[in-house]
Every structure is written in C-alpha cells, then in structure tokens.
Amino acid sequence: MNPLKKLWNYVTDTQVWKSIFRHGTPDNPRDQSLAVLSNVALHLHPVKTRKSGVRMSFTWCMGGLTFFIFLVESVTGILLMFYYRPTLEFAYNDIIALREHVPLGILREIHRWGAHSMVITVWLHMFRVFMTGSYKPPREFNWGVGVILLVLTMLLSFTGYLLPWDQLAIWAITVGANMGAATPFAGVEGPGTMLLKIGDISLVHSGNDAKFGLLAGRFIGEATLLRFYVLHCIALPFVAAMLIAVHFWRVRKDGGISGPL
Amino acid sequence: MEWLKDVVNFLSNPTIFFTGAVVLWVLIMKYYRIWTAPKFIKTVTILSVIALGAALFDPNFAKEALKPDNVPIWIMIYSVGFFFWLAMRRGLLNDDLMAEGLPNLEKQESDKRVYTWPDLVYSELICMVLFTAFLVGWSVILKAPLEDPANAGVTPAIAKAPWYFLGLQEILVYYDPWMAGVILPGLIVVGLIAMPYFDMNPKGNGYYTIKERFWALWVWGFGFVVLWIALIFLGTFMRGPGWNFFGPFEYWDSHKVVALANINLSEIVWVQLFNIGLPSNILVRESVGIILTVLYMSVIPPLLAKTFLKKLYEEMGLVRYSLMIVLVLIMASLPIKMYLRWSFNLKYIVSIPEYMFNL
Numbered sequence: 001m002n003p004l005k006k007l008w009n010y011v012t013d014t015q016v017w018k019s020i021f022r023h024g025t026p027d028n029p030r031d032q033s034l035a036v037l038s039n040v041a042l043h044l045h046p047v048k049t050r051k052s053g054v055r056m057s058f059t060w061c062m063g064g065l066t067f068f069i070f071l072v073e074s075v076t077g078i079l080l081m082f083y084y085r086p087t088l089e090f091a092y093n094d095i096i097a098l099r100e101h102v103p104l105g106i107l108r109e110i111h112r113w114g115a116h117s118m119v120i121t122v123w124l125h126m127f128r129v130f131m132t133g134s135y136k137p138p139r140e141f142n143w144g145v146g147v148i149l150l151v152l153t154m155l156l157s158f159t160g161y162l163l164p165w166d167q168l169a170i171w172a173i174t175v176g177a178n179m180g181a182a183t184p185f186a187g188v189e190g191p192g193t194m195l196l197k198i199g200d201i202s203l204v205h206s207g208n209d210a211k212f213g214l215l216a217g218r219f220i221g222e223a224t225l226l227r228f229y230v231l232h233c234i235a236l237p238f239v240a241a242m243l244i245a246v247h248f249w250r251v252r253k254d255g256g257i258s259g260p261l
Numbered sequence: 262m263e264w265l266k267d268v269v270n271f272l273s274n275p276t277i278f279f280t281g282a283v284v285l286w287v288l289i290m291k292y293y294r295i296w297t298a299p300k301f302i303k304t305v306t307i308l309s310v311i312a313l314g315a316a317l318f319d320p321n322f323a324k325e326a327l328k329p330d331n332v333p334i335w336i337m338i339y340s341v342g343f344f345f346w347l348a349m350r351r352g353l354l355n356d357d358l359m360a361e362g363l364p365n366l367e368k369q370e371s372d373k374r375v376y377t378w379p380d381l382v383y384s385e386l387i388c389m390v391l392f393t394a395f396l397v398g399w400s401v402i403l404k405a406p407l408e409d410p411a412n413a414g415v416t417p418a419i420a421k422a423p424w425y426f427l428g429l430q431e432i433l434v435y436y437d438p439w440m441a442g443v444i445l446p447g448l449i450v451v452g453l454i455a456m457p458y459f460d461m462n463p464k465g466n467g468y469y470t471i472k473e474r475f476w477a478l479w480v481w482g483f484g485f486v487v488l489w490i491a492l493i494f495l496g497t498f499m500r501g502p503g504w505n506f507f508g509p510f511e512y513w514d515s516h517k518v519v520a521l522a523n524i525n526l527s528e529i530v531w532v533q534l535f536n537i538g539l540p541s542n543i544l545v546r547e548s549v550g551i552i553l554t555v556l557y558m559s560v561i562p563p564l565l566a567k568t569f570l571k572k573l574y575e576e577m578g579l580v581r582y583s584l585m586i587v588l589v590l591i592m593a594s595l596p597i598k599m600y601l602r603w604s605f606n607l608k609y610i611v612s613i614p615e616y617m618f619n620l
C-alpha cells in the first residue's frame with residue numbers, strides 16, 4: 001500500500017480526527033451530504049444545489065467573493081488594529097512605521113486593495129442579480145437587505161479612507177462631510193434649515209447639525225478620527241455581519257440560488 | 262500622434278463625452294446581436310488594451326491612470342464590461358432558444374440537483390484561491406498610497422472623494438450639495454430597494470434574457486452604466502484642479518481659469534427676456550422655475566400614463582406608478598440639467614439663496 005495512503009488512513013482513523021469530522025471521505029452521497037451538513041461554514045449551503053446555479057457563468061461567484069473579501073478585511077483589519085492608534089499624535093506615524101519597519105509587508109496593501117475589490121464585487125453581484133431578474137418575487141426583501149449591505153460596504157470604505165490621516169484622507173472626507181452640512185433641515189447650509197428657529201435662536205447651527213454629528217466637531221479633528229475608527233472597526237462591521245446573516249438565511253429561505261421557475 | 266491626442270482631448274469634453282455615452286448606450290441596446298458575438302468583443306478588448314497601453318506613454322495620462330487609487334477603476338471597467346457582455350450573450354442565447362420553443366440554458370439544468378460537495382464548494386474554493394493570488398499580486402506590485410501628513414491649513418489643488426463616489430461629486434457641477442450629496446444618493450438607495458416592487462413583469466426571473474425585460478434592462482443599465490460608471494470615469498480622469506475639465510492627455514494646470522458665465526433661469530426670464538430687472542418678491546422672481554418644476558413633476562406622469570406608459574400604468578396601479586415615475590423623473594432630471602447647463606449656461610432653475618434652496 002502507498003505509504004501516504006497508509007498515513008492518511010491512520011490519521012483519519014484516530015479519535016481526534018473523528019471527533020472533528022463526523023463523516024467519511026466525501027466520495028459517496030451520504031458523506032457528501034454529511035460534509036455539508038456537519039460543517040458550520042458549509043451548512044450555509046443546501047446539501048444539493050440546482051445544476052444551473054452552480055455554474056460560474058451564471059453566478060459569477062461575486063456574492064461568495066464579496067463575503068470572502070469581508071473575511072479578508074476583517075482579519076487584516078484586526079491585525080492592523082494591533083499597530084495603529086487613532087490619535088493625531090500616532091495615526092500617521094503608525095502607518096509610516098508599517099511601511100518602513102516591516103520588510104516585505106503587504107498587510108495594509110491587502111486591506112486597501114481588498115476594500116476597493118469589495119466595492120467592485122458588490123456592484124458585480126448586484127449586477128448579476130439584476131441581469132438574471134433574481135430580485136423578483138420571492139426575493140424582493142433580500143434584494144433590499146443587499147442594497148443596505150451595498151451602502152454599508154461604501155460607508156466602510158469611506159470611514160476607512162480617513163484613518164491613514166494623510167492629506168488624501170482628510171480632504172476626501174472633507175468633500176463628503178460638506179455634504180452633511182447641506183442636508184435639508186438638518187445641515188447648517190441646507191435648504192430650509194434657517195426656518196427652524198424660535199425667535200432669533202436657530203435650532204440647527206454648526207455646533208449641532210448633521211456635519212457636526214458626522215465629524216464630532218465643526219472640523220475634521222481628533223474626535224473625527226476616533227469616531228471614524230470606531231465606526232470602521234466596530235459599528236459598521238457589526239451591522240454588516242448581522243445583515244450578512246439575514247441575507248444568507250433569506251437566500252436559503254427564498255429557495256436558494258435563483259433559477260427559472 | 263499629437264493630433265490624435267488633441268482629438269481625444271476634444272472628444273473628452275463633458276458635453277461630448279456624456280452625449281457619446283448616451284448614444285453608445287442606445288446603440289449597445291439596439292445592436293446587441295452584433296457586439297455580443299465573441300469575435301467582436303475579443304477584437305474590441307484587444308484594441309482597447311492596445312490603445313490604453315499606447316496612451317500610457319503619455320506622461321499626463323499615465324500620471325492619473327496609474328495612480329494607485331485609480332487602478333481599481335480600470336479593473337472595475339474591464340470587469341463590468343466583461344460581465345455585461347457575458348450577461349447579454351447568455352440573454353441572447355436564451356432568447357433564441359425560447360423563440361424556438363426550447364428551454365433556456367438555465368431551464369435545461371434547473372430541475373437537476375447536484376451535490377453541493379464537490380460541485381459548488383470546489384468552485385468556491387478555486388475562486389477564493391485565485392482571488393487571493395490576485396490580491397497578493399496586486400498588493401506586492403502596488404504600494405498603498407500615503408501622502409503628506411494631514412494638514413487642514415494646506416488645501417490641495419483638488420480634493421476628490423474616493424473613486425466610487427466621484428459620480429456623485431461630478432453631479433455637484435450641476436446640482437447643489439443638498440441634491441447631489443444628500444437627496445440623490447438617498448433616492449438611489451430608496452429606488453434600488455423599491456425596484457422589485459415596481460418591476461411587476463413576472464418573466465425573466467432566474468435566467469438571463471433581454472427580450473422579456475428589455476426596458477427594465479434599458480433603464481436600469483442607463484442608470485448604472487451611463488449615470489454611475491461613465492460619470493465616475495469622467496470625475497476621476499477628466500476633472501483636475503478646481504474641478505475644471507482636462508482632457509486625458511492634458512497637463513493638470515492648477516492655474517487654469519474658466520469663466521463662470523452661468524446664470525439662473527430667473528435672470529434669463531426677467532433680465533434678458535423682459536429686460537425689467539429681478540422682482541423683489543422671491544416667489545414672483547422664481548415663479549417661472551417653480552411653475553416649470555411643478556409642471557415637470559405633475560403633468561408628465563399623467564400624460565405618460567395616458568400615452569406611452571398606458572399598459573404599464575394599468576398594470577401598476579396609481580400608487581406604484583406615481584412613486585416609480587417620480588423617481589424616474591428625478592433620475593431623468595440629471596441629464597436634462599446637464600444639457601440645459603451646456604446649451605444655455607443655466608445655473609439654477611429655481612434659485613432661492615435666501616433659504617439656500619437651489620434647484
């Protein structure tokens with residue numbers, strides 16, 4: 001017998017292996033089913049899938065890739081958090097340190113290009129869902145959840161853009177934050193805002209309008225950095241994770257990967 | 262070569278660029294039978310890559326095109342192009358099959374079930390591995406950008422949002438921030454969520470098709486490809502310091518001065534047409550713009566419901582139809598405003614700076 005095969009048989013026969021994998025080699029229907037059913041990640045899938053739905057030319061694998069990139073971003077993001085402090089004193093220097101002191105380091109690159117990729121894969125996933133009419137009943141609600149996830153993806157990218165604290169970062173965020181000031185009735189430069197006053201006292205001013213809420217101040221500063229950091233690392237990923245769970249669950253409940261009725 | 266660059270620079274002018282994008286979209290949706298042929302698209306791709314490669318020899322073009330943060334745009338454009346082709350190709354094949362009374366490509370296999378292990382999980386694994394290799398390669402080749410430390414006192418020649426928002430930033434040329442930055446993005450989200458409830462066509466659910474839902478593809482694709490992606494392209498590569506227009510091969514001169522000759526509708530009416538000066542009463546002053554806006558939003562919907570969209574209106578009912586047509590009209594207002602700006606230098610249709618309300 002082949003010694004490798006022998007070793008394999010020995011390993012898969014140990015109590016440790018059997019305690020982890022509760023099925024044999026998935027080369028028969030029973031073990032193929034168990035492989036999917038008894039694995040927490042794989043059980044997101046049904047045991048059997050429409051043949052038309054497993055074709056790459058049908059799904060483009062963009063939804064799956066988006067989720068994969070979300071995981072990549074989570075892992076690289078957690079690693080980056082070990083080396084980054086969101087304060088005016090340290091933020092920029094910590095990024096410099098990552099660049100200058102880590103030989104062959106590509107952690108930040110993976111995180112940044114992964115983020116750009118995720119924006120693209122989300123668009124392509126939506127594009128595929130649109131082109132196959134998969135948002136139609138019974139999947140209307142899940143399409144809506146997906147749209148919110150699209151917004152979250154762009155907000156995650158947007159909040160992450162500020163963190164390196166370089167010129168590129170603050171001026172890009174300035175462009176976005178100025179939009180907050182233009183919110184109707186809620187931004188200091190927005191239409192209708194000046195109507196909201198009691199006597200001569202404006203209810204909405206630069207110290208409490210939408211832009212102030214976004215930046216945690218009248219201008220981009222340390223409070224903004226902390227706010228964007230918490231949003232980027234905790235708040236938005238938390239909401240996204242919740243909605244991803246809903247999204248996946250609804251994919252299954254609505255009949256799995258779409259196909260002709 | 263210089264004359265060719267000059268031609269491209271000239272053709273990239275927002276007016277021509279946007280008109281070209283609209284015309285191209287109309288042609289794309291009309292002659293999809295021609296361009297979805299694999300041979301055709303292969304030729305176009307190769308030619309475009311050669312043209313792009315040649316253009317990179319120009320230092321002004323290369324500077325923006327190869328900026329690390331702009332590289333994803335090229336990946337986005339080529340991948341959207343490829344997948345759009347793929348979807349249209351399959352749609353066409355399906356339409357031909359169904360025209361002969363045969364089941365479409367998806368239908369042929371949708372009743373068969375295969376085991377998720379290995380048929381699905383292996384494709385997923387391969388995708389993940391290939392993508393990881395791609396991402397690592399990308400990260401090794403291109404360093405993440407880092408500019409000078411943040412300094413609120415030093416204003417850069419041009420402040421741009423991240424590239425995926427540049428379509429919206431481009432809209433800022435034609436709409437005030439409250440529209441371009443708040444209302445329109447908000448309505449894009451609302452419109453996307455509402456879309457499945459507007460599209461009542463039961464056909465084309467779960468398979469690629471063009472014929473069965475031609476106008477849905479047409480309108481949605483116009484929004485995605487022309488109003489979103491083409492404007493991102495314009496905003497990234499053709500907008501330099503001061504958000505002034507620069508051709509792809511032009512040097513981004515931060516001292517370029519463009520005369521601002523834009524005037525409001527009220528000025529056109531009261532000053533240029535009647536020659537009597539602006540009325541002091543705001544409502545009188547803006548009456549023409551307000552009436553036009555109200556007419557646009559209130560007369561066109563019933564008019565369409567009675568004529569071109571009669572069938573659609575009857576299917577959708579009053580509430581659905583009204584909500585949809587309002588969103589579509591707001592979407593259509595963007596190109597309308599763009600052309601009004603280009604042809605009449607029109608700044609605002611309704612301009613009430615007293616209350617920061619400009620339309």
